[in-house]
Amino acid sequence: MKKLIQIVFPVSAVLCGLALLSSCKSDPLSPGLEYMPDMYRGPAYETYGESPFNENGSAMKPVARTIPRFNAETLPFHETYPFPNTNEGYELAGVQVKNPYPVSPEFLEKGKKIYNNFCVHCHGEKGDGNGILVQRDKYAGVPSYYGASIKDLPEGKMYHTIYYGKNMMGSHAAQINFAERWEVIEYVKKLRNDGLGISSDSSAAKTDTTAAAAATASITK
Amino acid sequence: MQRISAKILLGVAVFLAVIFQANTLQAQDAAKLFKANCASCHKPTDQKLIGPGLKGIRSRWPDEAKLIAWIKNSTEFLKTGDAYANKLFEEYGRSVMPAQNLSDAEIIALIDWTDKGGDAPASAAGDGAAKADGAGAGAGATETSSDSYLYILIIVGFVLLVLINVLNSVKSSLESLVNEKKGIITEPEPIRTPTEKFRIWASNNKKIVAVISLFLVIWVLKQGWDGLMGIGVYQGYAPEQPIKFSHKLHAGDNQIACVYCHSGVEKSKHANIPSANVCMNCHMYIQEGPQYGKEEIGKIYAALDYNPETRTYGPNQKPIQWIRVHSLPDHAYFNHSQHVAVGKIECTSCHGPIDSMEVVQQHSPLTMGWCIDCHRKTEVDKDNKYYEELHKQFVNDPKYKKGDKFTIGSLGGLECSKCHY
Known part of the structure; x- marks a missing residue:
C-alpha cells in the first residue's frame, strides 16, 4: 500500500504540472513571434496600409493626376457616364444608353455568374424578387422583373440603376465593371422574358424599343 | 329576463368576435399589400427610407381624400399645387412615388395598418434577436468547455492528493497507536526537511524517477521544437476587429x-x-x-x-x-x-x-x-489552350515517365523566382 501511494503521489503531481503548463496555449488575439520583422514588412506602403500622405491616413488613394489603367477594349466606355443621378437622367438613360456588346450564349453565361454573385440574394434565382434576404425578412419590397412596375424597363434604365442604385438598391458600380454590367443586364432580360413567357430574343428587343419610344414621348412632352 | 340578457351578451360577443376577425383579416391583407407595393420605399414605423416612415400618417394628412389621391397618382397630385405634397417631394430628394393601382378600400386598409406602426416587423426582429442570442450562448459554451474541463481535472487531482495525504497520516497515527498498545515502542522518526525526504524517496525509487525525467525531457524538447516551428506562422490568429462583422x-x-x-x-x-x-x-x-x-x-x-x-x-x-x-x-x-x-x-x-x-x-x-x-499535388487542366504547348514539352521531356502527373510543379511552379522576386 505504501509503495502504491509512493508511486501515485509523484506521478499525479507531475501530470498536474504538465496540464497546467500546456494550458498556456497561444493567444488567438496575437499573431505570434517573427524571426526578422524587417524581412517580413517592407518599407513600401501596402494596399490597405496606413500612409501619412492622405488626410484620412489611408494609403489607398492614388496621388493626384494618376491615370487610371483600364483594358484597352473598355477604355472608351470608362470615360464618364454622362447621365446625372436625377429623375431626368434616368429617363434620358432609358432612351440613349444601349448595350454595345453582341449577345451570345457565352455572354449570357457570364451574366448568369455575375447575377448569382451580385443580385440573387435579393432578386431571387428567377428574378421574382424573392431572394434569400427577402425570404428571411431582412429586406422587403424587391420588385419582380416581370411584375407590373418594371416589366417594360428599357436596358438603359437598368444600366442607370446598377450605376447609381435606385430606391433601396445601392450603387453596384464599384463592384462590377462596364462589361459585367451589360452581361448581367442581358441575363436579367432573359429572366424577365422567361417570367413573362416570351422565348424569342427579337420580341425582347421589341419591348425595349417600344418602352424607349414611350420614354422619348414622355420627355418630349 | 336573465335569458334575454344572456342572449344579448352572446350577440354582442359574436358581433365583437366578427369585428375582430374582420379587423385581423384586414391587417393581414394590409401587411401583404404593404410588402408588395410600399415596402421598397417605406417602413410602417418611424424609420425613414426613400420616403417617410408611415407611422402616424393620419395626423400628417388631415384630409384623407387628398392622401388617397396622392397615393393613387403622386405626379398628378403635385400639379394641384398642394403645399404639403410639394414640401414632401422636395424633402425626399425629388424622388417620384410611382402611381399605385389600388382601390380606395385597399388604401384605407393600408393607412389604418401603417398609422399604428404596422405589426410584423417588431415580432420578426424579436424572433431574430432570440435566435441570435441562442446561437451566441451556444458558441460561448463550446468555446469555454475545453478550458473548464482542464480546470475541473486539476481541481479533482488536487482534492485526490489532499485525500491521499490525510488518509496517509491517519493510517500512520493509527499504526503508532496499535504499536503503543502492543507495547512496542517505535523510535520517533527523525525530523527531515521536504527536500531531504524527496532525496531519500528518489534514491529508493530510481526507476520511477528515470521514467518521469525521460517524459519530462521529451515533453520539453517537443514544446521547444513546436515553439520554434511556430515562429512566423499565424495559423489560428483571430484578432478582434473594429466592427464585430460576422x-x-x-x-x-x-x-x-x-x-x-x-x-x-x-x-x-x-x-x-x-x-x-x-x-x-x-x-x-x-x-x-x-x-x-x-x-x-x-x-x-x-x-x-x-x-x-x-x-x-x-x-x-x-x-x-x-x-x-x-x-x-x-x-x-x-x-x-x-x-x-x-x-x-x-x-x-x-x-x-x-x-x-x-x-x-x-x-x-x-x-x-x-x-x-x-x-506539387495539384494537377493542371490540360485542355486549357494556354497549357497545351507546355503539356507537349512536358510529355516530350526525356525525364518523363509514363504516369507522371502534369502538376503546377511541372510547369515551373516550384521555381524560387515564381514567388520570390
Whole structure:
C-alpha cells in the first residue's frame, strides 16, 4: 500500500504540472513571434496600409493626376457616364444608353455568374424578387422583373440603376465593371422574358424599343 | 329576463368576435399589400427610407381624400399645387412615388395598418434577436468547455492528493497507536526537511524517477521544437476587429457570395476588403442587426458620417481600420486572381469554413511548405489552350515517365523566382 501511494503521489503531481503548463496555449488575439520583422514588412506602403500622405491616413488613394489603367477594349466606355443621378437622367438613360456588346450564349453565361454573385440574394434565382434576404425578412419590397412596375424597363434604365442604385438598391458600380454590367443586364432580360413567357430574343428587343419610344414621348412632352 | 340578457351578451360577443376577425383579416391583407407595393420605399414605423416612415400618417394628412389621391397618382397630385405634397417631394430628394393601382378600400386598409406602426416587423426582429442570442450562448459554451474541463481535472487531482495525504497520516497515527498498545515502542522518526525526504524517496525509487525525467525531457524538447516551428506562422490568429462583422451571418445564413464584397478576387492580386459603400448597399435598409442591434451597424454610419434619419453623408469620413488576418511576408508574392480565376481554387480550400466563423481566423498555416505541397499535388487542366504547348514539352521531356502527373510543379511552379522576386 505504501509503495502504491509512493508511486501515485509523484506521478499525479507531475501530470498536474504538465496540464497546467500546456494550458498556456497561444493567444488567438496575437499573431505570434517573427524571426526578422524587417524581412517580413517592407518599407513600401501596402494596399490597405496606413500612409501619412492622405488626410484620412489611408494609403489607398492614388496621388493626384494618376491615370487610371483600364483594358484597352473598355477604355472608351470608362470615360464618364454622362447621365446625372436625377429623375431626368434616368429617363434620358432609358432612351440613349444601349448595350454595345453582341449577345451570345457565352455572354449570357457570364451574366448568369455575375447575377448569382451580385443580385440573387435579393432578386431571387428567377428574378421574382424573392431572394434569400427577402425570404428571411431582412429586406422587403424587391420588385419582380416581370411584375407590373418594371416589366417594360428599357436596358438603359437598368444600366442607370446598377450605376447609381435606385430606391433601396445601392450603387453596384464599384463592384462590377462596364462589361459585367451589360452581361448581367442581358441575363436579367432573359429572366424577365422567361417570367413573362416570351422565348424569342427579337420580341425582347421589341419591348425595349417600344418602352424607349414611350420614354422619348414622355420627355418630349 | 336573465335569458334575454344572456342572449344579448352572446350577440354582442359574436358581433365583437366578427369585428375582430374582420379587423385581423384586414391587417393581414394590409401587411401583404404593404410588402408588395410600399415596402421598397417605406417602413410602417418611424424609420425613414426613400420616403417617410408611415407611422402616424393620419395626423400628417388631415384630409384623407387628398392622401388617397396622392397615393393613387403622386405626379398628378403635385400639379394641384398642394403645399404639403410639394414640401414632401422636395424633402425626399425629388424622388417620384410611382402611381399605385389600388382601390380606395385597399388604401384605407393600408393607412389604418401603417398609422399604428404596422405589426410584423417588431415580432420578426424579436424572433431574430432570440435566435441570435441562442446561437451566441451556444458558441460561448463550446468555446469555454475545453478550458473548464482542464480546470475541473486539476481541481479533482488536487482534492485526490489532499485525500491521499490525510488518509496517509491517519493510517500512520493509527499504526503508532496499535504499536503503543502492543507495547512496542517505535523510535520517533527523525525530523527531515521536504527536500531531504524527496532525496531519500528518489534514491529508493530510481526507476520511477528515470521514467518521469525521460517524459519530462521529451515533453520539453517537443514544446521547444513546436515553439520554434511556430515562429512566423499565424495559423489560428483571430484578432478582434473594429466592427464585430460576422461571416457566419453574412456568408453562411444569408448566403451572400464571397465575391459580392471581395469583388477584386477574380481580377486582382488582392481579394479586396470591401469599402463601406458596399456595406451600405444593404445597410441603408437594414439598420439593426440580429445580434448587436444598432451598435455595430452604427459604426459603419460613424465611419461614413452618415445620418440614417436624413439619409445624407457628412464630410467627416474616416476609413474603418480592419485588422489584417492573413499576411504573407513581403518577400513572397501571392496573387488571388491567378489562383481563383485561372486555378479555379475555391475560397474555402485555403480560408477554411469562413461561412461558419463568427470571428475570422487564419485557417491555413500559409508557410512555404504548405504552398509547395499544393503546387506539387495539384494537377493542371490540360485542355486549357494556354497549357497545351507546355503539356507537349512536358510529355516530350526525356525525364518523363509514363504516369507522371502534369502538376503546377511541372510547369515551373516550384521555381524560387515564381514567388520570390
